[in-house]
Amino acid sequence: MNTSVSNAARLLAAGLRALLVLTVVTGIVYPLAVTGVAQGLFPGKANGSEIEADGKVVGSSLIGQSYNLPLKEGQETPEPDLKWFQGRPANGLGSNSVNTQYELILSGATNRSADNPELLQWVKDAKAAVVKDNSVPGHPVRPSDVPADAVTSSGSGLDPDISPRYADLQVHRVAEKNGLPADRVQKLVDEHTTPRTLGFIGEPRVNVLELNIALKDLVAPAAGH
Amino acid sequence: MSPVLAGVLQLLALMAALALAYVPLGNYLARVYSSPKHLRIEKWIYRGIGADPDTEMRWPAYLRGVLAFSVAGVLFLYLLQRLQGVLPGSLGFASIDPDQAFNTAASFVANTNWQSYYGEQAMGHVVQTAGLAVQNFVSAAVGIAVAVALVRGFARSRTGELGNFWADLVRGVVRVLVPIAVVGAVILVACGVIQNFSGIHEVGQFMGGSQQWNGGAVASQEVIKELGTNGGGYFNANSAHPFENPTPFTNLFEIFLILLIPVALTRTFGVMTGSVRQGYAILATMATIWLSFVALMMWTEFAHHGPALQAAGGAMEGKEVRFGIGGSSIFAVSTTLTSTGAVDSFHSSYTGLGGGITMLGMMLGEIAPGGVGSGLYGMLVMAVIAVFIAGLMVGRTPEYLGKKIGTREIKFAACYILITPALVLVFTAAAMALPTPGDSMTNSGAHGFSEILYAYTSAANNNGSAFAGLNADTQWFNTTLGLAMLLGRFLPMVFVLALAGSLARQQPVPVTKGTLRTEKPLFSGLLVGAVLIITGLTYFPALALGPLAEGLA
Numbered sequence: 001m002n003t004s005v006s007n008a009a010r011l012l013a014a015g016l017r018a019l020l021v022l023t024v025v026t027g028i029v030y031p032l033a034v035t036g037v038a039q040g041l042f043p044g045k046a047n048g049s050e051i052e053a054d055g056k057v058v059g060s061s062l063i064g065q066s067y068n069l070p071l072k073e074g075q076e077t078p079e080p081d082l083k084w085f086q087g088r089p090a091n092g093l094g095s096n097s098v099n100t101q102y103e104l105i106l107s108g109a110t111n112r113s114a115d116n117p118e119l120l121q122w123v124k125d126a127k128a129a130v131v132k133d134n135s136v137p138g139h140p141v142r143p144s145d146v147p148a149d150a151v152t153s154s155g156s157g158l159d160p161d162i163s164p165r166y167a168d169l170q171v172h173r174v175a176e177k178n179g180l181p182a183d184r185v186q187k188l189v190d191e192h193t194t195p196r197t198l199g200f201i202g203e204p205r206v207n208v209l210e211l212n213i214a215l216k217d218l219v220a221p222a223a224g225h
Numbered sequence: 226m227s228p229v230l231a232g233v234l235q236l237l238a239l240m241a242a243l244a245l246a247y248v249p250l251g252n253y254l255a256r257v258y259s260s261p262k263h264l265r266i267e268k269w270i271y272r273g274i275g276a277d278p279d280t281e282m283r284w285p286a287y288l289r290g291v292l293a294f295s296v297a298g299v300l301f302l303y304l305l306q307r308l309q310g311v312l313p314g315s316l317g318f319a320s321i322d323p324d325q326a327f328n329t330a331a332s333f334v335a336n337t338n339w340q341s342y343y344g345e346q347a348m349g350h351v352v353q354t355a356g357l358a359v360q361n362f363v364s365a366a367v368g369i370a371v372a373v374a375l376v377r378g379f380a381r382s383r384t385g386e387l388g389n390f391w392a393d394l395v396r397g398v399v400r401v402l403v404p405i406a407v408v409g410a411v412i413l414v415a416c417g418v419i420q421n422f423s424g425i426h427e428v429g430q431f432m433g434g435s436q437q438w439n440g441g442a443v444a445s446q447e448v449i450k451e452l453g454t455n456g457g458g459y460f461n462a463n464s465a466h467p468f469e470n471p472t473p474f475t476n477l478f479e480i481f482l483i484l485l486i487p488v489a490l491t492r493t494f495g496v497m498t499g500s501v502r503q504g505y506a507i508l509a510t511m512a513t514i515w516l517s518f519v520a521l522m523m524w525t526e527f528a529h530h531g532p533a534l535q536a537a538g539g540a541m542e543g544k545e546v547r548f549g550i551g552g553s554s555i556f557a558v559s560t561t562l563t564s565t566g567a568v569d570s571f572h573s574s575y576t577g578l579g580g581g582i583t584m585l586g587m588m589l590g591e592i593a594p595g596g597v598g599s600g601l602y603g604m605l606v607m608a609v610i611a612v613f614i615a616g617l618m619v620g621r622t623p624e625y626l627g628k629k630i631g632t633r634e635i636k637f638a639a640c641y642i643l644i645t646p647a648l649v650l651v652f653t654a655a656a657m658a659l660p661t662p663g664d665s666m667t668n669s670g671a672h673g674f675s676e677i678l679y680a681y682t683s684a685a686n687n688n689g690s691a692f693a694g695l696n697a698d699t700q701w702f703n704t705t706l707g708l709a710m711l712l713g714r715f716l717p718m719v720f721v722l723a724l725a726g727s728l729a730r731q732q733p734v735p736v737t738k739g740t741l742r743t744e745k746p747l748f749s750g751l752l753v754g755a756v757l758i759i760t761g762l763t764y765f766p767a768l769a770l771g772p773l774a775e776g777l778a
Contacts, residue, residue, distance in 0.1 A: 202473020
């Protein structure tokens with residue numbers, strides 16, 4: 001009996017020693033070495049691909065943002081600022097409730113199923129809003145023009161991209177709100193459309209933050225006149 | 226180019242990359258686990274452990290090593306989380322509650338990486354890198370070690386000795402996982418995955434105000450999360466988060482990492498047993514299942530049935546624009562046919578049938594190609610069952626790779642395949658029968674049932690993905706899922722090692738005209754059939770209540 005207990009203890013001690021040694025290798029040396037290489041070779045990317053406008057950091061080119069008007073009194077959900085290109089809905093985005101000393105963005109999906117009534121309503125509402133917001137005189141938007149990414153939430157809630165179809169659909173509205181010619185804004189969208197990698201990997205996409213920064217540059221001198 | 230064609234081309238590129246790596250990596254792995262030499266760093270590690278790497282172990286000793294190491298892992302990881310509040314370098318995050326800490330410790334040691342916490346608001350640098358990421362390495366190495374022990378059981382005769390667990394564990398980490406992880410992590414950083422030890426990062430926003438995000442050693446953890454078929458995300462959104470998976474290329478690369486070792490191990494199996502064609506037969510079986518699942522998944526996702534997806538005009542709910550439906554479908558199938566459970570899109574919002582495919586992938590036992598190590602030993606156990614069935618048909622004592630499959634062997638194999646379904650179905654039934662667990666569902670009806678069935682399927686098969694609408698951070702789910710993960714990982718290992726020991730003692734029987742040729746396509750076909758029939762018969766009633774009911778509604 002005693003020998004079996006002491007055998008088990010000896011074995012467990014060996015297991016613990018193995019774990020500690022391997023923790024040093026894979027939990028300390030390895031991440032520090034990778035961090036050293038990463039910070040040496042790709043400091044910008046290793047620190048979050050920050051992007052600047054007018055000399056100020058305005059976010060990460062990888063993290064989607066919202067482009068809303070400030071909340072008015074009595075309002076619960078903000079309205080989109082239609083001057084700017086809009087990203088995808090983010091109904092699954094959570095808010096940090098555990099470490100309240102921080103205001104961390106909490107990534108997440110809605111996890112609503114395809115037959116969930118709430119999701120169906122969200123999609124219908126989003127589609128109606130996209131049609132209404134983007135229909136300008138002479139350029140009506142039909143419900144069938146609206147691509148799926150415009151009315152669904154992404155997996156992370158932080159999708160930085162929209163499909164070129166959704167960007168194109170917003171061109172006339174953005175041009176009108178900013179007093180720019182539509183073909184100039186369309187050209188901007190085309191310049192910011194990233195094709196599939198090597199022609200077949202992933203999907204074509206438009207980075208909304210980068211597009212809006214370029215739009216801002218275009219608007220600023222025009223506003224000065 | 227249409228999205229469907231792009232998806233198919235991505236699939237072909239992925240298969241080409243895996244084919245290129247197959248022979249060199251498979252042969253290398255065989256050398257790693259056969260070489261009598263020790264590297265200098267390995268000798269230091271053995272001295273630290275206090276183990277002699279040249280002592281041959283019989284199966285009980287090998288199993289004791291596995292269990293002792295894993296018990297130590299659970300205890301250490303549990304304590305680390307419980308102490309997080311007082312550890313430096315934890316960003317001021319609080320300690321994790323006991324039930325959640327147990328669940329997470331069990332989950333990462335069992336190579337499951339089920340997460341009932343939100344990564345970015347719960348775990349600081351120390352727990353992530355020195356706790357969770359370490360288990361990503363070592364739990365993967367344990368899986369490969371057990372698979373190699375089973376292969377030695379087939380390869381050796383009249384001995385009963387299966388190798389040395391400590392040597393297999395250390396070599397797996399030092400010679401296989403760490404070198405590939407270093408290269409892979411640098412590639413990921415080059416594409417935009419973050420890698421730093423800064424604290425909470427506050428930056429301005431386009432419309433004014435600011436946003437905060439976590440810094441962290443994400444790339445170094447992301448790569449081993451995929452390579453070791455672990456799946457636990459640094460962030461809540463896992464591989465859908467742009468900091469974990471920023472581009473279409475990283476998406477394909479991460480799928481490649483998931484499949485790399487499980488696929489190559491079939492070559493290792495062939496080399497170590499002296500017939501690479503036996504390895505090809507196993508690979509062909511895995512590839513057939515994987516490819517048909519991907520095809521089915523793409524079909525159902527591009528067809529986007531279901532009211533909300535029809536209204537949206539495409540199955541983009543829970544999917545990222547940069548990956549699209551093609552890239553997301555390949556990822557979803559690969560992560561659930563291995564024991565990974567990382568997600569680049571959220572399975573709960575897939576079409577009803579798409580969600581069913583992810584669940585069925587796990588129910589097959591994750592053997593196509595399966596987790597690192599666990600995929601190979603799972604498929605070899607199925608092969609034992611398949612030769613047994615073939616033997617019954619022709620009235621001959623079944624044999625596989627020259628080893629007789631007698632009463633003893635078939636008992637071990639049968640126990641192996643019964644454990645996981647028993648855990649899944651009993652726990653699911655209990656959760657449905659009790660009054661409170663159902664409160665955790667986000668969706669109602671068939672999909673609500675699927676959330677719970679998915680959770681136990683994922684836990685007992687050590688996958689870790691979820692129909693994440695389920696609020697699993699309750700005492701009931703933390704405890705029962707934790708138990709399901711531990712039992713689903715280590716009980717099958719007992720029978721695998723017992724089977725290995727029994728095979729290694731046998732004298733090989735000579736090949737005759739009547740021997741079933743297990744390297745031929747006919748056998749691969751038989752094996753696919755055995756896998757599908759056994760799983761189908763076990764789970765069909767449960768699937769009919771959940772995803773089938775939703776998909777056919």
